Amino acid sequence: MQTEGATRPSDVERTGVLVGRVISHPQKEDTGVTTGTRVINLWIMTGLFLGAAGCATSVHTESAAPVQSLYHRLGGKPAITAVVDQFVANVAQDSRINGRFATTDIPGLKRHLVDQVCMAAGGPCAYTGRDMKTTHAGMKITTADFNSLVEDLVSALDQFKVPAREKQELLALLGPMKQDIVELP
Numbered sequence: 111m112q113t114e115g116a117t118r119p120s121d122v123e124r125t126g127v128l129v130g131r132v133i134s135h136p137q138k139e140d141t142g143v144t145t146g147t148r149v150i151n152l153w154i155m156t157g158l159f160l161g162a163a164g165c166a167t168s169v170h171t172e173s174a175a176p177v178q179s180l181y182h183r184l185g186g187k188p189a190i191t192a193v194v195d196q197f198v199a200n201v202a203q204d205s206r207i208n209g210r211f212a213t214t215d216i217p218g219l220k221r222h223l224v225d226q227v228c229m230a231a232g233g234p235c236a237y238t239g240r241d242m243k244t245t246h247a248g249m250k251i252t253t254a255d256f257n258s259l260v261e262d263l264v265s266a267l268d269q270f271k272v273p274a275r276e277k278q279e280l281l282a283l284l285g286p287m288k289q290d291i292v293e294l295p
């Protein structure tokens with residue numbers, strides 16, 4: 111049976127006091143614990159405390175939820191497919207540009223658009239259509255045509271209540287394609 115206050119080896123190891131003894135090379139006092147040891151132990155315990163606080167801080171930082179891919183936040187392929195369907199329906203109703211798609215294979219165009227958006231948003235899709243320059247070459251697409259199409263896309267995103275942040279991120283992914291699509295001012 112142990113007397114109260116007695117220190118067992120496991121306690122010593124747990125508190126780090128043993129480490130203090132090993133590195134202190136102190137003169138023995140009658141308590142069995144030296145002044146030098148106490149000072150060093152204090153530093154070690156302070157270090158352990160600060161270290162623990164540091165860990166707590168970094169755990170707190172790491173626990174902040176990582177931002178999910180745009181693909182995920184949009185709602186995955188089903189949501190992207192629904193938005194593209196609505197987008198193409200909006201274009202079909204848009205007399206400013208619908209004439210351009212008179213001979214287009216619409217189901218094929220939709221499939222390509224879904225894969226293109228899905229892939230650009232970080233989703234598990236592969237776009238297998240032609241590149242934007244080749245696709246639109248010779249169509250003499252104007253900036254006004256381009257803006258009309260973007261308006262139709264924004265309407266579709268609004269119809270599905272896609273939040274502002276995701277809407278902006280998607281438009282920012284498509285924006286740079288303008289230089290390969292628009293041929294006339």
Ligand code: HEM
Binds near residue numbers: 226239251257
């Ligand atoms: C960011 C804007 C745009 C994107 C991301 C885009 C994307 C695409 C894609 C993925 C295709 C299918 C490519 C393939 O079949 O290999 C396509 C085809 C087509 N695009 Fe665009 N496009 C954009 C702007 C426009 C604009 C402004 C117009 C005209 C108003 C337009 C007219 C067409 C037409 C007519 C086709 C069908 C071509 C064909 O039937 O061979 N596009 N587009």
